[in-house]
Amino acid sequence: MHICLTCIEFFGDSIYGGFGRATRCIGSELARRGCKVSVVVPRRSAERPDRYELDGMTIYQISAKRLDRAIRLLRNLDADVYHSQDTSILTALAQLAAPSATHVITFRDPMDRHDWAIETDYAGMPRLGWGLYRWFITNPLVVRALRRMDGYFCAAEFLIPKTHALYGLPEQPIFLPSPVPMPARIAKAERPTVCFIGRWEGRKRVELFFELARQHPEIEFLAIGGARDPNLDQALRRRYGGIANLQMPGVLDQFQDAAWSQALGRSWILVNTSAREGLPTTFVEAAAHRTAILSFTDPDGFASHFGHCVGEGKLSEGLIWLLANQRWLGLGEAGRAGVENVFGTKAAIAAHLKAYDQARTKAQQRCGP
Numbered sequence: 001m002h003i004c005l006t007c008i009e010f011f012g013d014s015i016y017g018g019f020g021r022a023t024r025c026i027g028s029e030l031a032r033r034g035c036k037v038s039v040v041v042p043r044r045s046a047e048r049p050d051r052y053e054l055d056g057m058t059i060y061q062i063s064a065k066r067l068d069r070a071i072r073l074l075r076n077l078d079a080d081v082y083h084s085q086d087t088s089i090l091t092a093l094a095q096l097a098a099p100s101a102t103h104v105i106t107f108r109d110p111m112d113r114h115d116w117a118i119e120t121d122y123a124g125m126p127r128l129g130w131g132l133y134r135w136f137i138t139n140p141l142v143v144r145a146l147r148r149m150d151g152y153f154c155a156a157e158f159l160i161p162k163t164h165a166l167y168g169l170p171e172q173p174i175f176l177p178s179p180v181p182m183p184a185r186i187a188k189a190e191r192p193t194v195c196f197i198g199r200w201e202g203r204k205r206v207e208l209f210f211e212l213a214r215q216h217p218e219i220e221f222l223a224i225g226g227a228r229d230p231n232l233d234q235a236l237r238r239r240y241g242g243i244a245n246l247q248m249p250g251v252l253d254q255f256q257d258a259a260w261s262q263a264l265g266r267s268w269i270l271v272n273t274s275a276r277e278g279l280p281t282t283f284v285e286a287a288a289h290r291t292a293i294l295s296f297t298d299p300d301g302f303a304s305h306f307g308h309c310v311g312e313g314k315l316s317e318g319l320i321w322l323l324a325n326q327r328w329l330g331l332g333e334a335g336r337a338g339v340e341n342v343f344g345t346k347a348a349i350a351a352h353l354k355a356y357d358q359a360r361t362k363a364q365q366r367c368g369p
Helices: 018-032 067-077 089-097 113-123 127-138 140-146 159-167 206-215 230-240 258-266 281-288 299-306 315-343 345-367
Strands: 002-006 036-042 051-054 057-062 081-085 102-107 151-154 193-199 220-226 246-250 269-272 292-295 307-309
Touching (some): 002 018, 002 067, 002 089, 018 036, 018 081, 018 281, 036 067, 036 089, 057 067, 067 089, 081 089, 089 102, 102 345, 151 159, 151 345, 193 206, 206 220, 206 230, 206 246, 206 315, 220 258, 230 246, 281 315, 292 299, 299 307, 299 315, 307 315, 315 345
Parallel strands (some): 002 036, 036 057, 102 151, 193 220, 269 292, 292 307
Antiparallel strands (some): 051 057
């Protein structure tokens, strides 16, 4: 079976976001199981060619200014299944290029008016930039394509009714877990250690994590990641780099660098300071590493089940609560047990293959004999 994954990003091409991480993990795991896997993304990396091989996949970078070439590429790939990782113009172009193929989508972070307001309030990006991005992922051609898919999926259960209503879909999506490797060996730090993983900008509000480190000198803090704007990244490092118990190792490539898993594994607690979230992959990855979660948001009850969900201004109190009586330890163990049979690579990829088979049957009925 030939699977073509489309996404707005690919992990490692100067972008280290959750969408691209999920795309890379899904694609590489499908390739390991004998599928032919192509990945089509907008050009992000000037260092890599238009086409290259990675982890058993063939990656294609296309120019957002030459959509005619994108259609030609998608048609020539002649995939059995085109799987969109959230919405983009590529979702619509794949349907135009290969109308008789199977088309499915996983909604990862559908944004309504309230979500867009949060994004723009915290991003500091010019309105034109946000307008172009919003057009790229949800223009009328995309919405029309969304209503004609052969399979609808969501990466989190709480997104199902939201997505159904937001796009006026003909049927409710089904939950489809994103695969997460389950590390065999985990070594927790002897000293209380908490980590942050993500972008140092916008709604992620990493400054709250840095200030938390300042308030708790008895705890080790790891801030994994960085800002895409080098000037902002340097400014944050200058402002907070003097905090003795705060380490800033930079962006760690979890596919290439064992230090990423080691850092998450030694951490007792993952802190998420974002103003809003879908279901962050880092939540599931933390649970896989027996790491409790401290967060302002609680998608699918993840923070409250496997850590602590707190209100604004209560981050320090939540951290103290998790550390008291080693609550983090039991919650981390519960997280590992809770995700292994759902999000673990074996279970999640099996769910993907089953979803593809069901969608292909539906596509065959749509297209006729």
